[in-house]
Amino acid sequence: MGQVQRDFFETEELKPLPLKSKAFKSQLLKWVGNKQKQAEDIISYFPERYGTYFEPFLGSGGVLGTLNPTKAIASDVFPPLVEIWTALHSDKESLKKWYQDRHELIAVLGKKEAYKKVLDSYNSTPNGADLVFILRSCYGGVVRFRKKDGFMSTPCGAHNPMPPEKFSQRVDLWSERTKGVEFFLCDFEESMDKAKRGDLVYCDPPYVDSQAILYGAQSFSLSRLLKKIDECKRRGVYVALSIDGTKFSGKKLCDVDVPEGLFEQEVFINVGRSMLKRFQMDGKSLEGHLVTDRLLLTY
Template identity: 75%
Template sequence: MNQISLDLLDSSIEMVERSIHPGKPFKTQLLKWVGNKQKQAIDIIDFFPKNYGVYIEPFLGSGGVLGVLAPKKAIASDVFPPLFEIWETLHKDKEKLKNWYSDRYARIAVEGKIETYKSVLSSYNESPNGADFIFLLRTCYGGVVRFRKKDGYMSTPCGAHNPIPPESFSARVDAWFDRTQGAEFFLCDFEVTMDKAQPGDLIYCDPPYVDSQAILYGAQDFSLARLFKKIEECKMRGVFVALSIDGTKFSGDKLCSIDVPHGLFETEAFINVGRSMLKRFQMDGKSLESHVVTDRLLLTYNM
């Protein structure tokens, strides 16, 4: 973190240096997804309380932190039906999830990768569903899930990479099935999920970011003010809450401006998330050294 960023921090919030976890992270991703926190999950988990009850994730997305943590008991939710359908199928019928992917992958040998992608994308846009979505996530450019605001049409082009073969995907499904056995999955708004938390439980929030573009999944209708209000309610009844939100961009030269309610959080840390895949997508695949990003991690409790 450079000096310009440090000078802008609220001095009323305790700063904590992130620790380096001695264990090996779980690197196998189920969903290819821009903004996935799986690579940073160990660093984030190091800031969780040593003891807590149920682990709760109300913005599940690709579930990077959930997969690494592999909690004995968890509640996880998302408001996006095709995404929830994937998680529900993983939990209830993992062989069906494998078949969704393998059936679409098999078409590549006949139609070619790009034509298969276009066909599956058209099918998805006509009627959004988890079966098409899982293939699109593994095949689209960099996991950049973007939608047209006017009609919700997914517009991400096919990626240059070759999607993983069904055998590899099947192994990933098995690994994720094992690591999420303690989780219950729900299709609902984040407030409904956070209301399930009891004193001593831990909520980890990874919502759409304020400084992100509205074309990305989940960003169109999200209200950060509504989330802050719900976090305050949870804190008051003894629930631990950790929030990942905009930190710095341009390798630390820009600290994203967020109107954080005074006194809501007790601890602030920054997690390095690497170069911006979204910026790389916007700049036609260039790897930009000046676009290293960090996330701000806000905690309602002291470390």
């Protein structure tokens, strides 16, 4: 632990938090790259005590939901996504109805045509009500956009979308687990600037080696994020960063240019076989595509 963090805990009193968190498998949103299966391992590397928890690349909130924080700030730059998270707190019954209304189209049109209708509606006017159904219905939660115009082009998945009754139960569960969270539509810099000494920021940005087709990835700047992490570290904020690790069952170490001395620890988290790679390979065998993520810690 660096001197800044040691000095902080000698002068400030924070409520102790558990080092380990129980696995939490009930996803609200399907999302490629979701860290919910790995959240227990990731959380085990969090500091024993910290103030407010920040997650500035929220996505489907796998780590957030598993952590179940007392006080947190979660944010993203994707307006339809933040619309879903905001509804979870402000009007969860409307969130349930968004999903139910679109799911009912399946009985009338069939799954693929219902999906196409909702996808066309979303592409005409991006919104959270359509997106919540799309995320639970599209192939593997791959939120893929055409680079030239932002058109969402992910096909319908082979699975049957979750029944509305079960989704409603998930909404109730997630509403309870995130009751200490404030949700914001903003860039990661704006969110991280709010973090104070002794707070914890967990970053799970688009990966530079593999996720160029995913939402927000084309405009994401890793160098800008690393600069902001350095600023946080200098003022005594803990930062944990998930980023490209190894591919091809450990045979390839992804090249990520990280400034020397910025991080104090590096660990690798096993994430299994890549759903994004399966999508890109049209469902072919992924026996040689075991992947690990790199977890970099400033403390």
